[in-house]
Amino acid sequence: MCGIVCYIGRQPALPILVEGLKRLEYRGYDSSGLAIHNGSEVQLVRELGPIRNLERKLGSSQWSGTSGIAHTRWATHGAPSEENAHPHGDCRGEIYVAHNGIIENYRELKSDLERRGHCFRSQTDTEVLAHLIEEFQDSSLEEATQQALERVIGTYGLAILSRKFPDKLVVARRGSPIILGIGAGETLAASDVSALLRHTRKVIYLQDGEIAVLEQDRFRILSHQQKWIRRSPETVEWDSEAAEMQGYPHFMLKEIHEQPEAIQNAMRGRLLWEEGTAKLGGLEAVADRLRQARHMIIVSCGSSYFAGLLGRYVLERLTSLSVEVELASEFRYRKLNFRKGTVVLAISQSGETADTLAAIREAKRKGALVLGLVNVVGSTLTRETDAGVYNHAGPEIGVASTKTFISQMVILHLIALFLGRQQEVPIAEGQRIQEGLQKLPDQVRHILSRQDRISDLARRYCGYHHFFYLGRKYNYPVALEGALKLKEIAYLHAEGYAAGEMKHGPLALIDEEFPSVCIVPRDSSYEKMVSNVQEIKARRGKVIALTSEQDGDICSLADEVFPLPSNLEILTPILAVVPLQLFAYYAALHRGCEIDRPRNLAKSVTVE
Ligand code: M6R
Numbered sequence: 001m002c003g004i005v006c007y008i009g010r011q012p013a014l015p016i017l018v019e020g021l022k023r024l025e026y027r028g029y030d031s032s033g034l035a036i037h038n039g040s041e042v043q044l045v046r047e048l049g050p051i052r053n054l055e056r057k058l059g060s061s062q063w064s065g066t067s068g069i070a071h072t073r074w075a076t077h078g079a080p081s082e083e084n085a086h087p088h089g090d091c092r093g094e095i096y097v098a099h100n101g102i103i104e105n106y107r108e109l110k111s112d113l114e115r116r117g118h119c120f121r122s123q124t125d126t127e128v129l130a131h132l133i134e135e136f137q138d139s140s141l142e143e144a145t146q147q148a149l150e151r152v153i154g155t156y157g158l159a160i161l162s163r164k165f166p167d168k169l170v171v172a173r174r175g176s177p178i179i180l181g182i183g184a185g186e187t188l189a190a191s192d193v194s195a196l197l198r199h200t201r202k203v204i205y206l207q208d209g210e211i212a213v214l215e216q217d218r219f220r221i222l223s224h225q226q227k228w229i230r231r232s233p234e235t236v237e238w239d240s241e242a243a244e245m246q247g248y249p250h251f252m253l254k255e256i257h258e259q260p261e262a263i264q265n266a267m268r269g270r271l272l273w274e275e276g277t278a279k280l281g282g283l284e285a286v287a288d289r290l291r292q293a294r295h296m297i298i299v300s301c302g303s304s305y306f307a308g309l310l311g312r313y314v315l316e317r318l319t320s321l322s323v324e325v326e327l328a329s330e331f332r333y334r335k336l337n338f339r340k341g342t343v344v345l346a347i348s349q350s351g352e353t354a355d356t357l358a359a360i361r362e363a364k365r366k367g368a369l370v371l372g373l374v375n376v377v378g379s380t381l382t383r384e385t386d387a388g389v390y391n392h393a394g395p396e397i398g399v400a401s402t403k404t405f406i407s408q409m410v411i412l413h414l415i416a417l418f419l420g421r422q423q424e425v426p427i428a429e430g431q432r433i434q435e436g437l438q439k440l441p442d443q444v445r446h447i448l449s450r451q452d453r454i455s456d457l458a459r460r461y462c463g464y465h466h467f468f469y470l471g472r473k474y475n476y477p478v479a480l481e482g483a484l485k486l487k488e489i490a491y492l493h494a495e496g497y498a499a500g501e502m503k504h505g506p507l508a509l510i511d512e513e514f515p516s517v518c519i520v521p522r523d524s525s526y527e528k529m530v531s532n533v534q535e536i537k538a539r540r541g542k543v544i545a546l547t548s549e550q551d552g553d554i555c556s557l558a559d560e561v562f563p564l565p566s567n568l569e570i571l572t573p574i575l576a577v578v579p580l581q582l583f584a585y586y587a588a589l590h591r592g593c594e595i596d597r598p599r600n601l602a603k604s605v606t607v608e
Contacts, residue, residue: 013065047085104153113131294339300325303481304347319416319425342369470517485583519546
């Protein structure tokens with residue numbers, strides 16, 4: 001999410017920063033900006049849109065300053081705009097800050113700072129950092145930074161430049177990467193190693209809680225225990241192309257591996273343990289109307305639609321809402337009865353999907369309360385809904401949805417928890433769900449650590465031309481998603497089915513050439529899933545089973561077994577989807593398909 005690059009050395013900083021931003025543009029591209037110290041003043045430029053707009057604005061500027069910080073933004077708080085672009089300044093134009101991450105307590109900090117006379121110019125969470133550092137203006141820049149950060153709850157990768165200290169820059173890290181680049185007579189830092197490699201391969205990865213001071217010929221690191229420490233640089237072997245993907249061969253694989261973080265980001269600051277509920281700031285303004293709602297219609301397309309299908313099971317389980325899920329492209333053809341208090345929830349990664357936008361416009365005409373669950377901040381959908389929740393999953397570059405799908409599933413659980421706790425869900429159950437949610441990042445990491453096993457499975461099975469993906473209840477939507485992944489990435493025919501439907505027709509297709517991927521965790525539908533697997537086996541069909549069972553019936557029945565960690569039944573789809581994504585990825589890889597940009601598809605479908 002977002003990109004930072006900074007430089008202090010002997011050369012003019014401007015071209016170095018612009019080139020670095022271009023390397024980072026894939027991380028966020030709604031606006032960009034930079035601040036450069038020319039020895040006496042700070043020059044600032046910011047612009048909406050991609051880096052080329054910033055370049056256009058700079059024109060043929062020949063700024064001579066040799067230190068500066070730069071940022072490319074992926075909006076989280078405040079719509080994409082010039083005033084929300086980084087770097088952000090304090091009241092006096094002395095201190096400039098570029099930030100990746102989320103300051104969770106920014107509202108409290110901002111009100112406090114405003115009471116103390118600070119004047120804010122943007123809607124971002126980041127700006128509080130500049131004003132907070134300003135509060136400690138009598139200290140050195142690093143001390144002021146350290147004192148300010150003591151008051152901050154949240155995550156940051158941070159770069160700071162001060163007019164008062166032309167010979168240094170300060171960077172800091174908590175939860176969002178900052179890497180130092182050690183050159184000859186120059187020191188750099190960036191949120192991603194790819195922005196450093198044209199200048200140096202000698203790098204130092206800052207650890208959480210550390211602050212570093214960058215000077216032309218040296219750097220210093222302050223540990224989280226406030227001690228100056230030594231650390232030797234390590235040498236990066238990748239070239240800059242590979243570095244953009246942080247060593248992953250494809251964005252899709254990188255994004256699959258970012259899922260533990262996407263789950264954490266979806267939950268960050270949103271779980272209230274004491275009350276066993278979730279807090280969703282974006283829904284606060286409509287909380288009363290939501291409380292009175294009795295009927296919800298979820299509209300979305302593709303993977304977002306499948307997340308909506310899971311949302312229906314979860315919302316109906318935890319609340320008294322009756323929930324319908326409608327494909328956005330079919331919404332206009334339905335004569336949906338909008339009862340009093342109908343809420344429409346649109347789910348969209350991009351916030352630009354034409355069918356989803358058309359559906360919410362129709363819902364608004366009918367007087368419904370319209371909410372959004374969206375990843376791209378400031379997208380059309382966020383501007384046209386009454387309220388909503390952001391994924392905070394960061395940019396997703398691969399056409400196949402992965403980390404945003406998992407994030408949608410997590411947030412739908414949070415919405416259900418938030419509404420359910422206002423109804424009949426007791427506090428203890430709310431806390432049990434929270435415990436389950438908190439286990440997910442590590443459990444997903446565990447699945448990812450076994451990707452070689454899935455690669456091997458995919459290699460052995462990618463010669464088949466047809467697949468069924470079967471699940472029941474919470475895992476039925478994930479079966480649909482698994483099949484979609486295989487179709488779009490590996491160009492293999494795959495059908496997702498509710499396992500109970502097999503006997504009503506599809507079973508006729510089963511033979512030894514038609515394998516089935518079955519999601520069979522030990523849960524309330526386990527026995528029925530085992531019967532379905534038996535029916536397939538009786539017709540010589542091959543079965544790949546995902547299961548949390550160690551040695552139950554399913555293990556002896558299935559041809560292949562991939563283990564799933566145990567968690568609450570309601571949360572298993574969030575785990576089960578990961579091996580399915582990996583299976584599609586490796587099947588595509590073994591078949592030599594174009595993975596990040598599959599044929600005939602686009603990341604954002606802006607036509608109906
Ligand atoms: O941006 P959206 O979530 O509205 O996109 C909807 C679908 O186009 C999308 O989920 C698509 O199905 C996935 N990219 C498939 O992996």
